[in-house]
Amino acid sequence: MTAPSPSPSSPFAPPPAARAHALATDRGEFAVVDHPAAPDAEPRGVALLLPGFTGSKEDFHLVHEPLAARGYRTVAVDGRGQFESDGPADDETAYLRRELARDVLAQAAALAPALDGAPLHLLGHSLGGQIARAAVLLDHAPFRSLTLVSSGPARISESQRQRVRLLHDALAGLSMAQVWEAIQAMGPPEEVGGPARGLGGTDHLRRRWLGHKPAQLLATGRQLCTEPDLVDDLAAVPLPFHVLSGERDDTWPLPLLDDMAVRLRARRTVVPGAEHSPNVDQPLPTAAAVADFWDAVTG
Numbered sequence: 001m002t003a004p005s006p007s008p009s010s011p012f013a014p015p016p017a018a019r020a021h022a023l024a025t026d027r028g029e030f031a032v033v034d035h036p037a038a039p040d041a042e043p044r045g046v047a048l049l050l051p052g053f054t055g056s057k058e059d060f061h062l063v064h065e066p067l068a069a070r071g072y073r074t075v076a077v078d079g080r081g082q083f084e085s086d087g088p089a090d091d092e093t094a095y096l097r098r099e100l101a102r103d104v105l106a107q108a109a110a111l112a113p114a115l116d117g118a119p120l121h122l123l124g125h126s127l128g129g130q131i132a133r134a135a136v137l138l139d140h141a142p143f144r145s146l147t148l149v150s151s152g153p154a155r156i157s158e159s160q161r162q163r164v165r166l167l168h169d170a171l172a173g174l175s176m177a178q179v180w181e182a183i184q185a186m187g188p189p190e191e192v193g194g195p196a197r198g199l200g201g202t203d204h205l206r207r208r209w210l211g212h213k214p215a216q217l218l219a220t221g222r223q224l225c226t227e228p229d230l231v232d233d234l235a236a237v238p239l240p241f242h243v244l245s246g247e248r249d250d251t252w253p254l255p256l257l258d259d260m261a262v263r264l265r266a267r268r269t270v271v272p273g274a275e276h277s278p279n280v281d282q283p284l285p286t287a288a289a290v291a292d293f294w295d296a297v298t299g
Helices: 057-069 097-114 127-138 158-171 176-186 202-211 214-226 231-235 254-264 283-298
Strands: 019-025 028-035 045-050 072-077 120-125 145-149 241-246 267-271
Touching: 019 097, 028 057, 028 097, 045 057, 045 097, 045 127, 045 283, 057 072, 057 283, 072 097, 097 120, 097 127, 120 127, 127 145, 127 214, 127 231, 145 283, 158 176, 158 214, 176 202, 231 254, 241 254, 241 283, 254 267, 267 283
Parallel strands: 045 072, 045 120, 120 145, 145 241, 241 267
Antiparallel strands: 019 028, 028 072
């Protein structure tokens, strides 16, 4: 299921205290990075972390340790067909939003035996936030709270829809390796349909790109371009919500995120110096804001 482990010096190598392994669920295995709470911290709970479009569990590497110091075990997961988690290469129906939501509920169920009464918090970044939303709309019972990181109320902005359409057109006639080479020739990957900026250099991002299944990118990209506004439905779910973003975001402009937070009666955090990936851009203040919210909702 998984690709060869990166060397300890790689940006994709898990933090020293973390364990990369396959989380077995009743819907298959999912590659995760699992970081325990710090041994000298009072255990406060567990968090399931979902990455964004073209992203992976490694996008949370920089927040594991500060969250562990606050007493939280964190489990970052590659979704179905994402980087090191398996999935069909050509069957887009496997990646319908409802199917991905069921995967999240299966992951929560797999973590449940080890919770021993501790709360399970759900956090999703970008696409991961919309998948997390779909999961709690199916069944909120496993979770104590939901944090949406740079994840908006409905479809992505027109500029980002153009980026996804570029990717869709390229994948229609080229292999993943050929698309990567075309992206490199055209300019910054995040501007021409390629993977968003993240940890690591070109070689690491290429390896992650090639790990994604084309059907996963096609299906989830289409969903990002057509997602309806489900904020009112989510507001009816009896969970505490947190809307967190950077101070700049061209995927969902900040006024949309501000309004969504009001509609959800959610805590709202804007992380200075961060853009669409505050967990990468400003991990320490991002982790602090997330842990403060979790502490508040669990007392």
